[in-house]
Each structure stands twice: as structure tokens, then as C-alpha cells.
Amino acid sequence: MTDPALASRILDAVDAGFDRQLAFLADLVRMPSLRCAEAPAQDFMATAMRTRGLAVDRWKIEVADLRHLPGFSPVAVSYDNAYNVVGTHRPRTQSGRSLILNGHIDVVPTGPADMWTHPPFEPALKDGWMYGRGAGDMKAGLVANLFALDALAAAGVAPAADVHLQSVIEEECTGNGALACLQRGYRAQAAIIPEPMGESLLTAQVGVMWFQVRVRGRPAHVAYAGTGSNAIEASWPLVQALHALEHEWNMCGHPAFEGHAHPINFVLSRIEGGDWTSSVPAWCTFDIRIGMFPGMELEGVRGEIEATIARASRGDPFLAANPPEVVYHGFQAVGYELPAGTEAQATLARCHERVAGAPLQVTSSTATTDARVLGIYGGITTMVYGPRSESIHGFDERVDIESIRRVTKTIALFVAEWCGTEMRG
Known part of the structure; x- marks a missing residue:
């Protein structure tokens, strides 16, 4: 365990630098690091790392380097x-012992x-809250990683092992940013991702899959609408069939998600x-996000999705002859459970209790994080533990x-x- 006097100096250093930390976080939140627009915020992070004496590696992600890797998710953007x-x-x-402090810079639309x-x-x-898109998910955690290292420096010490401070993209849609770090060779004996978990430790998360269904119709002038086939209206029974499958999966349950009334969510997100306006629509596309329990394999899930859509299409004569197409893009992410009883978890629990004055609680998530990438494909004990936030992905996102x-x-x-630790040179 850390020397009590040193621990006190570190805690005092966090307090002494906290106003600067909040100002830095506010500057980062001002940067709209939406998908494909993360570069200015990444440059900001690179500069902050460089001024602290870290060896900075800034590189462009190449799909060709990742496409063959387990855990890759297909992309539809440049x-x-x-x-x-x-x-x-x-x-x-x-x-x-080496450590990765990981966080994502990308945020979702407002x-x-x-x-x-x-x-x-x-x-x-x-x-007592900071409002702003990305404040909770998860720029507050990303900045906490940086200023945690600052606190050690202010206390006169430095880590006595390699520490990789990662600011990644694509967490909100593929996980390919974290995967690119693995492909680049970054490994450690443990990792922390301070996603907004309410100061609890994430022990299980669902898998997530994105796909688009492309439905064809037969166009006609609205004066003769009965001669056409409305692709938009034909899509609705397909959506209803997918929601029936959602219900089936929820009824199966999973021990890690017993505290959740509805852990598996299928969301119709775009159509x-x-x-x-005066033509019977000849086409319709709709995008769906689905969740899946840990242990469900991607190929099996795809098979169930496609079979469900095929069965629902048989009730429409036009779709029966012109089957909808299912295209997978974005998340193709399996579920993940944190292995129990690791020394890293015990260490985090001690540190949390020292600060919070209460035992570390555990939780499970009906969403996904980059923990699955580092944990499954990197073999790294990856702990998701971060601040209390509200309304992430919604209006008035905020962090405590x-x-x-x-x-x-x-x-x-x-x-x-x-x-x-070692003394700073």
C-alpha cells in the first residue's frame, strides 16, 4: 500500500489543482469533437500531454490495419x-506494474x-454540475486521467512503471480507436476507463450491434396508389417483428443483469x-441498434436478425418476392464480463474506500464500452470506473x-x- 504521508500529499495535490482541472475540462467541452471532427480536440490533448513531458504518439487510424483483427467493426465514414x-x-x-488510462474524446450529436x-x-x-455535451461521457473522465498524473507530479513522485494515457476516437460507434491502440502495440497489466459509472465498478456490459435494413417498394402515382407497394409502410411490420425478438431475449435473462428490468434494448434510431410526396415510396431504410447478453456470438445474432426479417417479409407479397437487405455497419460488439477477484480490482476498491469513505459498489451496463476491446482482445484487466453523470446522450448532459x-x-x-512510485528526477 502507498505510504500514508505520500497518499495525503497526492490527495492534497488533486485539491490544489482542481480549479485548473475544471478549467481544462471546460475548454475541452467547448470543442465539438463529433465523429469525423475530433482532430482539434485530439491536438489539444496531445499538447497537454507533451507539455507534461509524456512521449506523445499521434497517428492516423487506417481501416486496412484493423479490418482483419478480431473486434473490428465496419465503418461507413471516412x-x-x-x-x-x-x-x-x-x-x-x-x-x-504497467497501466493504461484510457478515455474517448468523441461525443454524440446534440x-x-x-x-x-x-x-x-x-x-x-x-x-454543483458542469453542463455540456461530452462533459460526462466522457471528457470528465479523460481529464481525470491526466490530472491524476499531475497530482503525483505535484507530490514529488512519478509512476515506477509505464503508464499509457490514451485519448481515443470511435468509442461511440465502433470501438476501433481502442482496437487501433492494441494494433499499435499498447499493452499493460491493468487499465482504467473512467466512463460515467457513478463511482461504481462495471463488472458486465451487453454487446451491441448496429445494422440497416433496406426495403424496396413499387412506385406509383398517388392517384393509383393501390397499384404500388409502399416501402415505408412495409417496414413497420419488420420493426415490430424485431421488437418481438427483443422481448424474447429479455425473457431469457442473464445473471449479471438481474437488477435491470429491461437490459436488452432494440432502438429504431433512423428511418x-x-x-x-405524391409518389408511393419505392424505398425505405431504417437503422436499428440492438443489445445482446454476454456469451451471445455475433454470427448467431446475425442469423436470428435475418431470419426474423425474412419471416416478417413473407406476409407482404412484394417483399416476399423482393426480400429486404440487411447491412451491418458500426458496432459489432460482443458482451463482456470483468473477471472476478483480480488484484487490480482489490487495489481500486482500497483506493476508492480511502477517498469515498464507503466500499466500492459494482454495477452492470445495458450499453457497451471500450472495456471489451482491451479486455477480450488485449487480455488486459480493464476496470470501468468514473464520475456520476446524468442525461448522457440527452439534453442537458451534466457531470457532478x-x-x-x-x-x-x-x-x-x-x-x-x-x-x-519513484522520486521525480
Whole structure:
């Protein structure tokens, strides 16, 4: 365990630097790091790492480097401006255990900005919360990683093992950013991802799959609508059939998700169709996100999805002769359970209790994180543990300011205990 006097200095250093940490977080939230627009925020992170003396690796992700790897998810956008950033601390003498501090820079779209109390990319502090898109998911955690290392430096020590501070893209849609870090050779004996988990440890997460269904119809002038086949209307029975499958999967259950009333969610997220208001629509596409329990294999899931759509199509004469097409894009992510009883978890639990004054609680998630990438494909004990947030992916996303402080302290203590420390040179 970390020397009590050193631990106190580290905790005091987090407090002393916390105003700077919040200012840094606000600057980062102001950067709308949406998909394909993450580069300015990544440059900001690279500069912050470089000024702290970390060895910075900023590289462009290439689909060709990843496509053959287990865990790859297909992409439908250009990676021309897709960059990861990793800052590495290397000690004078390797005497501790290595660590990855991972976080994602990408954020999801805001929806109509006029539905927000505050503009989504103008961070606001109110009643103990910071508001802004990405404040909770997960720029607060990303910044906590950085300032946890700052706290050790301010206390006069440095980690006695390699620490890789990762700022990745694509967490919200594929996980290919974290996968690219593995492909680049980054490994460690443990990893922390401070996603907004309410200061609990994530022990299980569902898998996630994205796909698009392409439905064809027969166009006709609306004066003779009965001679056509409406592709938009024909799509609805397919959606209903998929929701019936969703219900079946939820009824099967899973021990890790017993506390969730509805852990498997199929969400109709986008729909487009037709070309002219006075024509029977000849086409329709709809996109669906589905969840799946750990242990469900991707090929089997795809088979059930396609069989469900095929059965539902038989009730429509036109679709029976012109079957819908299913195209997979984005997440093709299996579920993940954190192995129990590791030394890394015990260390995190001690550090959390020192800061919070209460035992570390565990939770499971009906969404996915990059933990599956590092855990399954990297063989790394990966712990998802981060601050309390509300309304992530919704209007008025916000993160609890004091929770950020506690999480930063816990991560800083974990780094000191897990990696060991040496005096700064």
C-alpha cells in the first residue's frame, strides 16, 4: 500500500489543482469533437500531454490495419481525419506494474440545440454540475486521467512503471480507436476507463450491434396508389417483428443483469424513405441498434436478425418476392464480463474506500464500452470506473463536480499503489 504521508500529499495535490482541472475540462467541452471532427480536440490533448513531458504518439487510424483483427467493426465514414493520441510515461527504473488510462474524446450529436437549457458546447457550472455535451461521457473522465498524473507530479513522485494515457476516437460507434491502440502495440497489466459509472465498478456490459435494413417498394402515382407497394409502410411490420425478438431475449435473462428490468434494448434510431410526396415510396431504410447478453456470438445474432426479417417479409407479397437487405455497419460488439477477484480490482476498491469513505459498489451496463476491446482482445484487466453523470446522450448532459474530484483522487492513488512510485528526477 502507498505510504500514508505520500497518499495525503497526492490527495492534497488533486485539491490544489482542481480549479485548473475544471478549467481544462471546460475548454475541452467547448470543442465539438463529433465523429469525423475530433482532430482539434485530439491536438489539444496531445499538447497537454507533451507539455507534461509524456512521449506523445499521434497517428492516423487506417481501416486496412484493423479490418482483419478480431473486434473490428465496419465503418461507413471516412477515416481521413481520424487520429488517436497516446502519451506515455516511462520511469527511470521499471519496478512497478504497467497501466493504461484510457478515455474517448468523441461525443454524440446534440439534437436540437434549442432544447438545451445551456448551449451544448458552452459549458456551464450550476448547482454543483458542469453542463455540456461530452462533459460526462466522457471528457470528465479523460481529464481525470491526466490530472491524476499531475497530482503525483505535484507530490514529488512519478509512476515506477509505464503508464499509457490514451485519448481515443470511435468509442461511440465502433470501438476501433481502442482496437487501433492494441494494433499499435499498447499493452499493460491493468487499465482504467473512467466512463460515467457513478463511482461504481462495471463488472458486465451487453454487446451491441448496429445494422440497416433496406426495403424496396413499387412506385406509383398517388392517384393509383393501390397499384404500388409502399416501402415505408412495409417496414413497420419488420420493426415490430424485431421488437418481438427483443422481448424474447429479455425473457431469457442473464445473471449479471438481474437488477435491470429491461437490459436488452432494440432502438429504431433512423428511418428514411421515398423521393416525392405524391409518389408511393419505392424505398425505405431504417437503422436499428440492438443489445445482446454476454456469451451471445455475433454470427448467431446475425442469423436470428435475418431470419426474423425474412419471416416478417413473407406476409407482404412484394417483399416476399423482393426480400429486404440487411447491412451491418458500426458496432459489432460482443458482451463482456470483468473477471472476478483480480488484484487490480482489490487495489481500486482500497483506493476508492480511502477517498469515498464507503466500499466500492459494482454495477452492470445495458450499453457497451471500450472495456471489451482491451479486455477480450488485449487480455488486459480493464476496470470501468468514473464520475456520476446524468442525461448522457440527452439534453442537458451534466457531470457532478465533486464526483470528478473523488474519481481523480481514486485514480491518482491507484496509479501510485499499482505502479509504485519513484522520486521525480
